[in-house]
Each structure stands twice: as structure tokens, then as C-alpha cells.
Amino acid sequence: MGNRVAIVGIGQTFHKSNRKDVTLQEMVGEAVRAALLDAQMKTQDVEAVFTANMETFENIFLPDAMMADETAAFMKPGLKVATGGTAGASVVEEGFHFVASGLFDTALVIGFEKQDCGDTTAAITGAVTPVWGKGVATGAIGEFAKQALTYMQKTGAKEEHAAMVRLKADKGACRNPYAHLRLGLKSIKEVLDSGYLVWPLKFLEFCPQSSGACALIFASEQKARKITRKPVWIADLVTVHQEPFRAGSFGDPTGKEEYSQDIAVDRLYKRNGITNPIRDICMAEIYEPSNWEEMSHYEHYHFCPRNEGWKMVEKGMTEMEGEFPVNPSGGVIATNPIGATPTIRVAEAALQVRGDAGEHQVTRDVHTAMATALGGPNWTVATLLRRSL
Amino acid sequence: MTTEKAEKKPELIKVDIARPRTYKWSSGKYLGRVYKEALENKKLVANRCPKCKELIWQPAAVCGRCNVEAGEDWVVMSDKGTVVQYTYLVFPLWDPHYGDRLANPYPTATIKLDDDGVFLVHFLEERDPEKLKNVKRVQAVWKEEGRGRGLGDILYFRTIDE
Amino acid sequence: MAEIMQDRVEKLKDLDVFVYHGKIFIPNTYTAGLTGSRFLIELRDNKRIMATRCQACEQVYVPARSVCKYCYGQLTEWVPVSDVGTVETYTVDGHSNGVQPMDPPIIYGIIKLDGATTGLVHMISGVDFEKLAIGMRVKAVFAEKRVGSILDIKYFAPLA
């Protein structure tokens, strides 16, 4: 069997809407430098470099080769993967396989996106080519607006619940120096009055376009124990892609189709002896492009029964001090450099397991954490991290 | 002197590049059949998976859910249907295929076509947000000339009262 | 602005297959970053080619760069390099690719400027194609109207 794999280094940029002070190479280099510093390693100690982003966002072809010098990949093995919004987690999967295989003892795993040099919604619209449907796209925003409407009608959730989720996210973001949107919201009223972006989604209810990068350093077991006293083990990782839903892009209003989220966590929980997720897992960093999605995902990740995601919010269970904290980092609704976002989820979950999340460290002791990613037509990557294996 | 200069933010140079790239996307055989039926007969067709018996949309050589070959069991679908979901853009969206910033003039809806038809994403003719709320039954309005663009042969779906 | 090409759909001769002739057009705005901007501003304002130096690795990077590829150190020392250098390789590019700043033929070359340890990829002009040779000495010719772009160097011409 393969090596066990641990995260021994974590680095992020300070995610912002614009980073005009750095080129793409330099921005990604910042995250790499932070990860090397965190692990007290030098570039020579890194044996391979794996990267991920969505090329059409910057309209840069083969960006990994372009940034080889700045990401310590010069004269080293490595490669780039690109799926959809899940790209930042697909690269975590490949890093996991490559280090476990024994081909490399250490590897840099990097997700990045510099959205200040392109047009994100235009790039997403490019996911459907004109030969199939020209001009019908409303971008991801439109899709999630439809989702929010369906969730409201199906579960009886109120706009106030969605606003409470947004407030929770902002509380976390304000305690996370790397987060992009740190608004200092005081009450749900501010969210409710923020005007519609795409009905029924309001301005504050959808993720920003950010520029940022996140770099992790993976190490095999015997290497990891030499590098750090606090390795975070990748216990397991499940990727589930799927065909587009017949009646929607990110959700199935007919209620007849299985979600990749459910399939992914079923496999993950069964393989790792998890019978009661919010007991056996201590916290989660999930990929929620909108606050409505967060409530729906509570259900798809079996944190609560179907149609009761909003009740967890009402009882404050997922607050930082709550019974099952979710997205203490502020989540995707506060920070979304798309290629890096899934990698950030793994990084933030790992910081919680290490107890190094500083101001946004959750109250509950975290020995096990889950990070998820959403992308493409509702694809899912679920990663399980543990303090000890 | 130097402190004053230090405060001045350093000038940052940007490089603007705006170059379209041409593409020739092929419909392939299965989507080509949708183009042909729309062009010649103003009909919407899809092929049915022999295993799960569901209509495959976007028509393809394989049913991805069953991992079996889809074959040529083509079904003509009604071009009437019921609106399941809709949304409209508040802001113009840069559409890379037009190379322009367009606010889609029409709302985009998911329409369930009658008689076990597929869920089709297309435009609604109705643009008034208030009236949109009670648009339920709709029917396709086909172009009379200039067809040959598959689903683009339908201008939009018009509200029908049934 | 490139004219917006009209889409068209063509049915293949003897097949029920249709080919959609279209385009993808997303304008982009890239930043040169702090280091790159200073290099370009020096071209624009002072007609000077500046490099960043890595003392430890004895590297002088042109165009100026913020990271040394060998020691991964952050480069903060700026040094001017000569506008005269040696041609390391070149090509007389006759093919048109739709993204060139002028009509071909264009002579592209890599010029190792005196004082630099890396070559600068740029254009060469003012020389007969047959006279082009590796090892040739060339000098930067600056544009009259400079805007803060690598094209503020119009081309490199053979040293008299």
C-alpha cells in the first residue's frame, strides 16, 4: 500500500478583488513563499509542484509553465490539472496520489486564480459553446438564483435565515486576515436591504470575484514527522463528478436525481467509520457560492435531515462557538479566487486541526475536519483531514 | 523630499489585450440530428437511452448515466411546456461568443416540455418582471427564415393560456 | 478593436452534421506588477534598460524580475545594463499569426545585453536578412513616442 500523506505547510495570499501590484506569477509565488515559511522548508526540499486553475479566467494557456520560476517548479517535476470550480481540490487529489505513490516524498499543491485580469462571468458563460446554446447563459449567478428560489419554496426557509448565514460568514471573515470581503456587518437587516443582484439573490448573497492563491506542502509520513510536530493527515478524499442535472445546473428542482454531494459523503463516511457526521467530524469548510447553498449543503452532507438546513442556522449550531462550526474562515461568500477556493477550504480545515487558525479558531477541539469543493455541473470533492491516523 | 515621493503610490503599468479567437465547433452526429429536425421540420428531437428509457439531453452517442450506447431511438417532443424556473439578468453580461456586453433581452427559463419531454433552457418572450411571476404554460416561437442553428432556431417561448 | 466577426453555421455536404463558425472574445487587462512597471517606466522616461541583480547567484535579470530562479530570493537591487548586446539566436518570421504588432516578416531575436546574465527576447531590424548572424552586436533603438511598454524599444539595430 502507499505512503500516508500529511499537510506540513500552508500558505495563502491576502485575497483581494485586485492585485495590480503583482503579476500572476508573483501572486502565486507569494502563496508558495508563505507555505515554505510555514513548513520551514527551502525550494530545494520540494520535489514536485502541482497546480490548478481555470485557464479561460485569465486567458493564459499553460500558466503552470509560465510561472515555473516563481513557484519553485523550475527544473522540477509536476503538472497542472483543470476541472471546474473543483480544480483547486482536484490538484489536492493528485498531490495525495503522487506523494502516496512514493514517486515524491514532498510536493507543493497550488490552487490559484487572478480574476482581476479577465471577466469571470464571461469565462463561465464560455462553459456552454454556441453550437449548443448561444446567449442563454446567465452565468453561475443566474443558476444559483434559481437554486435559492427552489430552496425557499421547498423547505420553507426564510430570507432571514439566509441573512443569518451571511452574517455568520462575515463574522468569520472579519477574524481572518486572508479573507477578501470583511464588511463588519452588524445585523441581518443590512443583508436584507442590500438590493437584488439576480432575483432572489441579493448583492451580499453571492461570492465576490477575488484574486488569490493557496499553496499546501504535502509530505510522506517519514518526511512529515521530520518537518513538523503538527502534521495534518489526509485521511481520505472522494471525487464525484456527474452529468448535468436534467432540469438545472447546480440543482435538481424535480427532486428525482441524486446529488454528487450525497454520493461523495456517503462513500467518505462509510470508508472512514463516520456514522454521525456532526459528532465524528469536528468542523467543516464547505464550498458555498451563496448563503442559500450553504443551508442546502448542510442537508446534502447529512449534517441534518432533508429540508432542515435552515434549522441548524436558526439554532446557531454552525457558528464558530457552535456545536458543529462551518466555514469559520468566512467561506466562499467572503473569498472566491475560483481556482484557489477549494484549496483554501483544505488549508483552513487543516489550520483548524492544527489549532493555528488564530482569531477564527473554533471553540470545539478539532481532531477531524472535512473540506468540500463544488464545481462544474455540480461536481464534488470531499477531503477528510485528521490530527492523527 | 524623499518622504513625499515615498507616499506617492508607485505607478503601475497595465497591458490591455483584446484579441478574438475563431473556433469551428462541430455539432457531431447526434446534436446534428437536432439541427436537422429544427431546420427542416421545426421539431425538437432527442434520443432515448435503451436502458433507463430517459431522453438524452444534449443528445449524444452514449447515455452517461447508464454508460451504454444511446443508439438512434429518436423521439419527437412537443414544443409546448411548463416553466419550472426562470431568471433574468439585472446587469449586462459580457458574452464571449458575441464579443459584446449584452443584457439578455429575454429572461432565461427552464421549461419542461410536455408529454415526457426534456427540460429545455431557453428564452421567454415575456420580459415584464411582474407578469413573469405567473407565466406557466409556454410554446416555442420558431424562426421562419434563417434557421439552421439548432436551438437557436427558436426565438423564444411565448406565454399561452391553457 | 478587432472587428467582431459574424457567426455562421455550415451544414456538412453529405452528413447531418452542422459546424458552428464562431469565436471567443474576452478582453484582458494584465498588470506588469511593481517590478515590471518600474522596468517599463525606465524605458519610457529615461530610455534606460534596468535589471534586477541577485548578488548570491551572480545573476542580472533582464527584463527586471522580482524573484531569483536559483535561490528563490526576492530581488531588490536594481542595476542599469547597456543598451548594446550580442545576438544569441534569431529568426526571420515570415508567417502571419494575427497577433503580431506589425506585418511580417519580423526578425525576432534573443539579445544578451552587456552586463546582463539573461537574454532579452525582442525584435531586430535595419539589417539585411543575410547579414543576420549569431554573435552580431546590436543596439536598442527607442521609439520616439514611448508609453511604458516593451515596445518602447522599437527594435535592435546592428551596431554601426
Added chain:
Amino acid sequence: MSERVGIVAVAQTKYSADRADVNEGELVYEAVKQVLQETGLKFAKDVTGGDALNFGIDASVTCSQDHWDGRTISNCNVMSYVGGHHSDEDKVAEDSLNAVFTACARIMSGHQDVVLVATHCKESQADKWGIENTALDPVFLRVLGLDFLSGAAMQARRYMYKYGITAEQCARVVVKNRANGLKNPLGQGTPAVTVADVLGSQVLASPIRQLDMKPASDGACAMILATEKKAKKLCARPIWIKGVSNCYETHYLGDRDLAECDALVKAAKKAYSMAGITDPDRQLSLAEISEEYSYQELLWMEGLGLCGRGEAGRLIESGTTQLGGKLPVNPSGGMLAGNPTVVAGMARIAEGVLQLRGEAGERQVRGAKTALAHGFTGVCGALQGVMILGKA
């Protein structure tokens, strides 16, 4: 290598200058269908008690490029055709040799036993120069209007100058590969040429002439990799991956002497050491090298240590690398006979597998036991990949 990884099935479409008759999914399915039929494998989630095999394909690794497919999240084009529904799928955005490298790692990690790898590219549908231009640094290189041809031309010039390689020697590569290509039933039928034809063809970017460059090509390739145990259940003669590695060059063309290919030297060294190869030119039965431009076969041969620096020219003149020579290079015809970018790396591996299984027909290298497959991505070989395949 700890757990041996076997290739149990390979398939390629018939390469063509223009496959406008199919979309990307239908194209890749032409290859995927063959490897599924050859092995009788289903996807893991579809395996029921009653099947002949009690295991299935655990994951798919696809390989394509958003820029070439003209579509964001371009793996949506092939998802249904590679069993991606409710399964593990990932897309590598490099030359496809790296996708096989990824599948190999997934199996060696013990996380997965059987992996389908599938790649496609339709060069006829996109603007090659426009795409390549966007791979270059936007501030200092892209605005100059460079693409991979002008980059390759500067490399060819430097290599020919420093090591005395001649235009005739480069032309011989084209003559050899196109002749081999006509013996390959899956080849594109690119017509044979003489040295004079090549030297007489129009200069695109000196010293590269029209016939020094590969033709546009559309195609797909699929293969199935498995653990040693399952590979032996799936086919009589699995071909083993004895060594594999890759390596990044610097992006800044001015930072390196373009006559050198240090990243390829390093990748080859690692792959050889994994495979226990010390003298590649004697121990390899054949080499399949990705060459978009004729000079590249010669330069990459030297980087791969198949001969000394500057000796590739003499090697091609001596007929050593011809079919029937001591070390045949590109019996498949290579990219110069017609392979798409992205697909080229797996096309090299597929030819290696066919040769080692003795199924290469007219172009069979007699007694082939060990084959090298090489694939590169990007301008002037920005990311070099090397794989060693063995019969035993």
C-alpha cells in the same frame, strides 16, 4: 518501482486533418469504445455480481485543453463518454503523457487499481497561433506577437549553430517519419517527401520551412492501466511502465541556451534510473519522440542520451534511426506524419505498446523489448515527459 503498473489496452482514432464530422465527445468515444470492448471492462459503479470480471474501472483521467476545445471546463465534452457520472474523474491540462503519469501514480498509491486515460484534440477547429500566443508572458512576450513556431525557430537556429546540425539532417527526419507514417494504418496519410521537397518548401520562420512543421491533425487516444494483479487478469501480455518522470524548463527563453534541453535530460535520467537503464542507446529497442518540428527529433534524441551532443545529425544520416536500423526512432511516423498536440504524448506510448506486443504490422521493430515514449508541452519543450515501457 514498488507496485508494477501495466498497460492492458490502447486505442487511437485514425488521425485526420479535419474531423468536422464528430464533436469532441464522439471523437474520444471512438478510442474509449475500443479499449472497453478489448478488456470487457465496465465502470466500477456498473459492475454487478453476474459479470465476468468482479472489478471495474475505478477512475478516469482525461486530457484536453480549454483553449483548444474553445470551452471553459472542457472535460464536460467527454464526461459522459469516460464513465464520469457519479465517478472519480480529473482532467490533466498538459501533453497527455502526463495524464498517463497521473494514472500511474493513482495506481502506485494503492488508492485505485484500474484507471482509464483518454485524450483528444481537434486542431482543425481552433486558431493554433492565437492559442500559443496566450501561453507566453503577457507583458514581455505576448505583445511581441510570438508563438510556438517563432520560439521553435529561435531554438532550431541556436541548436544548428552550436552543434553543426544542418537543414538537410532536419529534412531527413521529415522524410523518415512521413515514410513510416504511411506504414501506419492509423496514420493521417501525410504524403511522403524527399529532402529536396523539404528544403524547397516555403520558409515559415527561418530556419523552419513548411515541411519541417507537422500538419494540422485531429484525433483521440485512450488506454487502460491496472495493477499488476488485475493487469494479468485483463490481458495476456500487459506492457509494464518501467520508469516515468517529467520536468519543467524555465519559461523565460532568454534565461537558457535554447540549444540545450536540461529539463529533458533530468526527466530522462530519472525515468532511466527507475527502469534500470544505464545505456539507453543500446538497451532501448525503439524510441517514440514527440516532434512538432523536425529539429526537435534530433535535439530531443540528444537530451534523451541516445547519442552525444551534436551527434543526432550523423545518426539520422547513418540510418541508425530508420526502421530496421539499430535504434528505430518514431516507427509510428510521429507528429510529423500527423498527430495532434496534447494527444501526441499518448500516441507515442500507444505505439510503444503496439510495438512491444508485436502488433505493429509493416512497421514492427523486430524483437522489441523496451521502448521509450516522450511527450512535451509548451514553447521550446517547457514541460518534458519521459516514459519507459517494457515487455517483461
